[in-house]
Every structure is written in structure tokens, then in C-alpha cells.
Amino acid sequence: MGSLVILSGPSGSGKTSIAREVCKRIGEDKTMFSISSTTRLPRKGEKDGIDYYFLTKEEFLEDIEKGYFLEWAEVHGNYYGTSIKPIESAIKEGKIVFLDIDVQGFESVRKIYPNFITSVFVTTKNKQILIDRLKNRGTETEETLRIRLINALNEMKKIDEYDFLLINDIFEDSVEKLEAIAKVSLIKADKQNLEQFIKEWNETKSN
Amino acid sequence: MGSLVILSGPSGSGKTSIAREVCKRIGEDKTMFSISSTTRLPRKGEKDGIDYYFLTKEEFLEDIEKGYFLEWAEVHGNYYGTSIKPIESAIKEGKIVFLDIDVQGFESVRKIYPNFITSVFVTTKNKQILIDRLKNRGTETEETLRIRLINALNEMKKIDEYDFLLINDIFEDSVEKLEAIAKVSLIKADKQNLEQFIKEWNETKSN
Numbered sequence: 001m002g003s004l005v006i007l008s009g010p011s012g013s014g015k016t017s018i019a020r021e022v023c024k025r026i027g028e029d030k031t032m033f034s035i036s037s038t039t040r041l042p043r044k045g046e047k048d049g050i051d052y053y054f055l056t057k058e059e060f061l062e063d064i065e066k067g068y069f070l071e072w073a074e075v076h077g078n079y080y081g082t083s084i085k086p087i088e089s090a091i092k093e094g095k096i097v098f099l100d101i102d103v104q105g106f107e108s109v110r111k112i113y114p115n116f117i118t119s120v121f122v123t124t125k126n127k128q129i130l131i132d133r134l135k136n137r138g139t140e141t142e143e144t145l146r147i148r149l150i151n152a153l154n155e156m157k158k159i160d161e162y163d164f165l166l167i168n169d170i171f172e173d174s175v176e177k178l179e180a181i182a183k184v185s186l187i188k189a190d191k192q193n194l195e196q197f198i199k200e201w202n203e204t205k206s207n
Numbered sequence: 208m209g210s211l212v213i214l215s216g217p218s219g220s221g222k223t224s225i226a227r228e229v230c231k232r233i234g235e236d237k238t239m240f241s242i243s244s245t246t247r248l249p250r251k252g253e254k255d256g257i258d259y260y261f262l263t264k265e266e267f268l269e270d271i272e273k274g275y276f277l278e279w280a281e282v283h284g285n286y287y288g289t290s291i292k293p294i295e296s297a298i299k300e301g302k303i304v305f306l307d308i309d310v311q312g313f314e315s316v317r318k319i320y321p322n323f324i325t326s327v328f329v330t331t332k333n334k335q336i337l338i339d340r341l342k343n344r345g346t347e348t349e350e351t352l353r354i355r356l357i358n359a360l361n362e363m364k365k366i367d368e369y370d371f372l373l374i375n376d377i378f379e380d381s382v383e384k385l386e387a388i389a390k391v392s393l394i395k396a397d398k399q400n401l402e403q404f405i406k407e408w409n410e411t412k413s414n
Contacts, residue, residue: 126411156405164391165398177394184371184391187384191372198363204333 001192002091003185004113005178006162007100009122010152012133014168018122019098021175022182031182032090034099037063040078043139053083071101071108076147082109091116096182103158115192118185120178121162123152125169208399209298210392211320212385213369214307216329217359219340221375225329226305228382229389238389239297241306244270247285250346260290278308278315283354289316298323303389310365322399325392327385328369330359332376 007015023031037053039060048054055063060079064072072081082101090097101109110117124130127149134140134148159165164181168174214222230238244260246267255261262270267286271279279288289308297304308316317324331337334356341347341355366372371388375381 123408126408128411153405153409156408159398159401159405162398164394165401165404166394167397167404180387180391181394184387187371187373187388190374191366191369194366194372197372197374198360198366201330201333201363202360204335 001116001189002093002095002097003182003189004087004091004109004117005096005098005182005185006106006109006117006119007098007122008103008106008119008155008162009166010124010130010155011148012130012137013122013124014133014171014174015122016100018166018168018171018174018178019100021171022178023098025175025179026096026182030095032086032095032097034082034087034097036080036082036100037069038078038080040080055079070112071105073102073104075102076144096185098182103155103161106161115194116185116189118164118181118188119162120164120166120181121156121159122166122168122174123156123159125167127152208323208396209300209302209304210389210396211294211298211316211324212303212305212389212392213313213316213324213326214305214329215310215313215326215362215369216373217331217337217362218355219337219344220329220331221340221378221381222329223307225373225375225378225381225385226307228378229385230305232382232386233303233389237302239293239302239304241289241294241304243287243289243307244276245285245287247287262286277319278312280309280311282309283351303392305389310362310368313368322401323392323396325371325388325395326369327371327373327388328363328366329373329375329381330363330366332374334359 007019009015019033023033035049035053037055037060039055039057042054046052057079060081063069063081068083069081070084070087072079082099082105087097087099106119130152134145166174166177214226216222226240230240242256242260244262244267246262246264249261253259264286267288270276270288275290276288277291277294279286289306294304294306313326337359341352347355373381373384
């Protein structure tokens with residue numbers, strides 16, 4: 001069995017870049033970066049099937065009704081969701097699945113898979129660095145930037161619920177840390193079938 | 208700041224050998240294997256200051272009264288305890304401290320350092336292997352062996368309270384796993400000063 005590594009943190013914290021690099025290093029055959037579905041319009045340079053699955057509102061609502069989503073939410077007027085199927089098959093194949101979701105999404109997913117989740121909150125060293133990164137994207141208005149900063153601080157109040165805080169200061173260090181955490185997530189997942197393990201442990205013939 | 212890695216598990220699970228090998232690999236300057244104090248008599252080959260600090264009952268009780276122990280317990284008529292001072296200084300120096308204590312000890316220590324403990328329960332693949340290892344030691348009577356097996360199963364019922372279950376099947380694999388867990392324990396410890404981090408994060412001048 002594989003494992004599920006939850007990544008949360010403000011837009012601009014760099015979590016996606018770190019995770020994609022870790023997938024490359026551990027190997028694409030042993031990892032999966034889960035791609036979310038959304039109804040928001042693609043930003044400049046974003047590609048369907050790589051950054052997101054871009055759906056119409058109609059398609060999205062249909063998928064909700066069919067129970068296709070592990071979790072979904074409406075944020076700033078757009079829908080975002082995570083499909084169950086590809087994640088569950090990847091975990092069965094023994095892969096480490098990275099899932100980029102917000103705090104609210106984490107709280108739902110944690111209830112579904114309490115035993116084999118490793119959770120990481122990624123943020124910048126300070127607020128100014130986050131502001132600079134968001135401004136450099138060139139996609140933020142004064143208003144969306146303000147909202148993102150308010151959300152960032154609100155989400156950071158939940159860091160304590162996560163297993164790890166990853167302060168993304170030097171990219172290379174962050175990649176190394178997430179790689180170590182990801183490998184250890186597989187060990188953590190060994191606890192999944194605890195009752196069965198203890199039962200079988202004790203059933204061994206003792207002579 | 209360093210971190211504290213708790214190791215619990217039955218006698219004969221091999222936890223001490225694994226941890227000592229991990230200390231060697233990460234480096235003796237970056238790790239510490241905490242040595243317990245005990246009033247029980249040394250077994251054949253055991254050395255004072257390496258396996259245990261062997262104390263008289265009188266010395267032990269004095270240390271309890273002076274508040275020198277992080278935790279202590281009476282087990283099978285003997286006292287066992289962990290001294291606070293060397294652990295706290297090693298953690299301040301940034302070291303990874305390995306602490307071999309039983310489930311009861313873990314439950315006390317966890318209350319003292321809730322935020323920077325990583326806990327690992329080590330056991331064998333099955334009961335027969337544990338029996339063989341204990342017999343090979345040549346120090347067990349029929350009675351002590353029975354008691355150890357009863358204790359092992361009782362302790363295993365608490366595995367769920369630990370971060371990791373390490374099934375010590377192939378020694379080399381176990382060493383690699385504990386090494387990864389130990390390195391990641393330092394990342395986990397980054398969450399220690401969370402309130403201060405969030406405060407400072409938000410205080411950064413935003414222009």
C-alpha cells in the first residue's frame with residue numbers, strides 16, 4: 001500500500017513546485033501528483049490535465065452528484081474538487097500520492113483516511129516574500145492579493161493540525177525535506193492494518 | 208533545536224541495536240542515545256554508562272527526590288528512570304535524542320514535550336521470532352519469558368498511540384527506516400514555536 005501526502009498552504013508558498021520536483025526525484029512510477037478539477041478559467045500558461053482539469057460548472061455539478069469527489073468546495077465563486085478514483089488506485093499500487101488541498105479540504109479527507117495520511121503545511125518565511133511572489137505572477141489585482149493574504153493568515157492558524165510545517169525558504173532544502181517526509185509517509189502507512197497485524201503476530205505457533 | 212525520538216517495544220525486538228546503528232550513521236555529534244538508570248543488576252556483558260547507569264536503590268530514590276528524572280517506573284521489582292539534564296542539553300544543541308522507554312514512560316514524556324516528540328514502536332514480525340531472540344540471549348527463565356510475552360502483547364495494544372510502527376524483519380531495512388524517521392523528526396520539531404512564527408510572519412512590513 002502507498003500513502004497520501006497532503007499539502008496545504010497559501011497560493012505562492014511554492015508547494016506545487018516543491019512537490020513536482022520531489023515526484024521527479026523519487027520517480028514518476030512511485031509517485032503521483034493529484035490534479036484537482038476546477039470551474040475557474042485557466043490562468044496564462046495553465047494547461048488542462050497538468051495544472052487542473054478545467055470543467056464547466058455543469059460538468060462539475062454532475063460529478064458531485066455522481067459522488068466522484070473525495071472533497072470539493074466553492075472558493076471565491078469557483079468550484080474546486082479532488083476525484084477519488086485515480087487517488088485510490090495509485091495508493092493501491094503502492095504510490096505516494098501528493099494532494100494539494102486547502103485546510104477545509106484536509107479536514108474532510110482526514111476523516112476518510114485517518115490512518116495513512118501525512119500532512120504538510122507549506123508557507124513562506126514571512127509575509128513580504130509571499131506578497132512578492134504573488135505580485136511576480138502578474139495575475140493578482142489589489143483586491144485578490146488582499147484576500148489571499150487574509151486567507152493565508154487564517155489558514156496558518158490551523159498549522160497545528162498538520163504533522164509538519166515546511167517553511168519554504170531555500171527551494172533545494174524544501175525539496176529535500178519533502179522528499180524525506182514523503183518516504184517516511186510510507187512507513188507511517190504500515191500502521192493501517194494494526195488490528196490484523198497484532199492478531200496474526202499473536203497467532204504464530206509458539207513452538 | 209533538536210528532537211526527541213521515542214522507541215518502545217518488547218525486549219528482544221532489536222530497538223537498541225537499530226538505534227545505535229542509526230546514531231553511527233547520522234553521526235555521534237548529531238545524535239544521542241539516552242542511557243537509562245536502573246537498580247537491576249547488570250546482565251552478562253552489560254557495562255555501566257553504556258547499557259545503563261547502574262545505581263543502588265538508595266541512589267535511585269535520592270535522584271527521584273531531587274527531581275532528576277523525566278520519568279521513572281518500577282518494573283518487575285526494579286527501578287528504571289530517565290534523567291532530564293543530558294536530554295535537554297542535547298536537544299538544545301540540536302541533536303536527535305533517542306529514548307528507549309516503555310509505553311507507560313512514553314505516555315508521561317509525551318505530556319511534557321507534546322510538540323517535538325516522534326514516537327516509534329518496534330516489534331518483531333511475529334511472536335516466534337521474539338521468543339527465539341529472547342531464548343538466544345540465554346538470560347530468560349521460563350517464567351520471565353512468559354511475563355515478557357504477556358507484556359509484549361499488552362504493549363502492542365498501544366501501538367496506535369505511536370507515530371510509527373517499525374516491524375524489525377530485516378535489520379538493514381529497519382536501520383534505513385529509523386534513519387529516515389529520525390531525520391524527519393527534526394522537521395517535525397520546527398512546529399515548536401508556532402505562535403511566535405505566525406506572529407513574526409504577519410509582522411513583516413508589507414511595503
